Amino acid sequence: MERISSRNAGQQEFLQAVEEVANDVLTVEKANSAYAAARVLERLTEPDRLISFRVDWEDDSGALQVNRGWRVQMSNAIGPYKGGIRFHPTVSPSVLKFLAFEQVFKNALTGLPLGGGKGGADFDPSGRSDSEIMRFCHAFMAELAHHIGPDRDVPAGDINVGAREIGFLFGAYKRHHREFTGALTGKGDSFGGSAMRVEATGYGLIYFLQAMLAEKSEDVAEQRIAISGMGNVALHAAEKAIAEGGTVVSLSHSAGTILAEDGLNAEALEWIRTARSEDRDVADAPARLGLVYKAGEKPWGIEASVALPCATQNELEQSDAKAAVDAGLRYLAEGANMPLTGSAVAHIEQAGVVYGPGKAANAGGVAISGLEMSQNAHRQFSSAEEVDTALKSIMREIHDRAADEGRKSDRFNYRRGANIAGYRKVAEAISSFGIV
Numbered sequence: 001m002e003r004i005s006s007r008n009a010g011q012q013e014f015l016q017a018v019e020e021v022a023n024d025v026l027t028v029e030k031a032n033s034a035y036a037a038a039r040v041l042e043r044l045t046e047p048d049r050l051i052s053f054r055v056d057w058e059d060d061s062g063a064l065q066v067n068r069g070w071r072v073q074m075s076n077a078i079g080p081y082k083g084g085i086r087f088h089p090t091v092s093p094s095v096l097k098f099l100a101f102e103q104v105f106k107n108a109l110t111g112l113p114l115g116g117g118k119g120g121a122d123f124d125p126s127g128r129s130d131s132e133i134m135r136f137c138h139a140f141m142a143e144l145a146h147h148i149g150p151d152r153d154v155p156a157g158d159i160n161v162g163a164r165e166i167g168f169l170f171g172a173y174k175r176h177h178r179e180f181t182g183a184l185t186g187k188g189d190s191f192g193g194s195a196m197r198v199e200a201t202g203y204g205l206i207y208f209l210q211a212m213l214a215e216k217s218e219d220v221a222e223q224r225i226a227i228s229g230m231g232n233v234a235l236h237a238a239e240k241a242i243a244e245g246g247t248v249v250s251l252s253h254s255a256g257t258i259l260a261e262d263g264l265n266a267e268a269l270e271w272i273r274t275a276r277s278e279d280r281d282v283a284d285a286p287a288r289l290g291l292v293y294k295a296g297e298k299p300w301g302i303e304a305s306v307a308l309p310c311a312t313q314n315e316l317e318q319s320d321a322k323a324a325v326d327a328g329l330r331y332l333a334e335g336a337n338m339p340l341t342g343s344a345v346a347h348i349e350q351a352g353v354v355y356g357p358g359k360a361a362n363a364g365g366v367a368i369s370g371l372e373m374s375q376n377a378h379r380q381f382s383s384a385e386e387v388d389t390a391l392k393s394i395m396r397e398i399h400d401r402a403a404d405e406g407r408k409s410d411r412f413n414y415r416r417g418a419n420i421a422g423y424r425k426v427a428e429a430i431s432s433f434g435i436v
């Protein structure tokens with residue numbers, strides 16, 4: 001870690017992600033002479049390549065704007081680089097390297113042939129018109145298109161990159177390469193997208209939660225569930241949890257939390273979804289729907305047995321973990337990537353909360369992206385029912401892989417199990433290649 005820290009000085013998010021994995025897998029690496037000789041973990045902390053580029057675009061007033069774009073191609077040991085694109089002012093090499101590093105293990109856990117990568121730009125889309133978003137996406141892809149392709153690197157969406165942005169990005173990719181290939185996932189269903197990709201991360205999170213609960217003979221319908229975030233993952237997790245009879249008591253955004261003491265119903269969820277899609281303020285969430293908006297607050301103090309952080313990295317700190325445990329928390333599954341700080345993870349684990357780490361619990365999205373790649377390669381389309389059945393079975397398999405490996409420790413835990421199961425698959429491949 002000392003060597004890795006000095007080589008990546010100041011990259012706090014990346015070092016946090018590496019340390020969390022290293023604590024669990026180093027003993028496995030040391031115990032296997034082939035993995036140790038191949039120095040697998042150390043090599044996985046050095047991206048195959050980090051591509052950085054300038055994005056010039058014109059805003060609606062005709063002024064030139066300049067942003068930075070990146071793609072981190074972390075490892076293609078078991079398949080093409082795969083992972084989303086994020087547009088947010090906080091995007092940096094550290095954030096993208098942590099996300100790409102996590103993605104390597106997550107993608108291996110799905111059982112599909114997917115390597116790991118992540119990309120994005122420090123572009124802030126809030127308040128930008130559709131035309132500005134289109135011009136930015138086209139300018140971003142003018143550079144990225146040189147580096148991606150269906151067998152090379154297949155990006156998808158992430159924070160602030162949804163169906164609209166993927167459409168713009170795919171249009172630019174297709175024009176650049178003069179061919180129609182599935183070099184992006186999360187596409188619209190009229191141009192090669194998979195059914196259920198939009199829902200997959202949130203629904204998959206609830207399927208993973210169901211598997212965690214089943215281990216203790218419990219059910220979603222008995223749970224009060226606090227969710228953070230109000231985007232793709234959070235809204236679909238809420239929708240599926242409600243459909244399974246759970247009581248969803250919150251959603252949030254960076255400015256505050258919507259509380260629903262008696263549980264969100266379908267009408268309240270629809271109100272929130274519509275307000276978000278129309279860019280309306282959710283602070284005036286109507287009391288007639290049982291909603292109360294708390295400016296500046298996070299959802300973790302409300303009485304809940306399950307927490308599903310679905311917003312962003314390090315959103316749940318040690319003080320939040322303490323508040324959640326004091327309010328009755330017994331299960332936590334991560335919809336977002338690394339939403340807990342290291343000390344928050346330590347607190348909930350010490351308190352005996354069953355903890356489902358993101359690289360297992362939120363892998364449903366990338367898994368269905370993997371199925372979208374297969375559908376594109378075969379020029380086929382699977383129905384929503386077929387994809388949902390596949391998603392359920394993949395989430396069950398991910399759960400079982402993490403649980404089986406986690407049971408080998410003195411104290412059962414999914415975090416260790418997920419890290420080791422993902423690592424083993426990638427290590428096996430890397431140690432077969434020789435020094436390349």
Ligand SMILES: NC(=O)C1=CN([C@@H]2O[C@H](COP(=O)(O)OP(=O)(O)OC[C@H]3O[C@@H](n4cnc5c(N)ncnc54)[C@H](O)[C@@H]3O)[C@@H](O)[C@H]2O)C=CC1
Pocket residue numbers: 157158159160161201229230231232233234252253254255310311312313315335336337362363365366
């Ligand atoms: N979209 C996908 O398929 C997948 C997404 N993820 C992760 O899930 C998380 C959410 O992603 P999406 O829902 O796709 O993005 P999104 O852009 O649809 O939604 C992000 C949500 O997080 C909220 N948010 C952002 N920063 C926040 C902060 N500092 N505090 C509180 N709320 C904040 C935003 O208000 C928004 O509601 C991210 O960590 C992403 O990496 C993980 C796996 C797949």
Ligand SMILES: O=C(O)CCC(=O)C(=O)O
Pocket residue numbers: 082083084085103106154155156157158185337362363365366367369
């Ligand atoms: O579907 C994909 O490739 C993106 C998934 C992703 O970015 C993630 O799992 O965090």
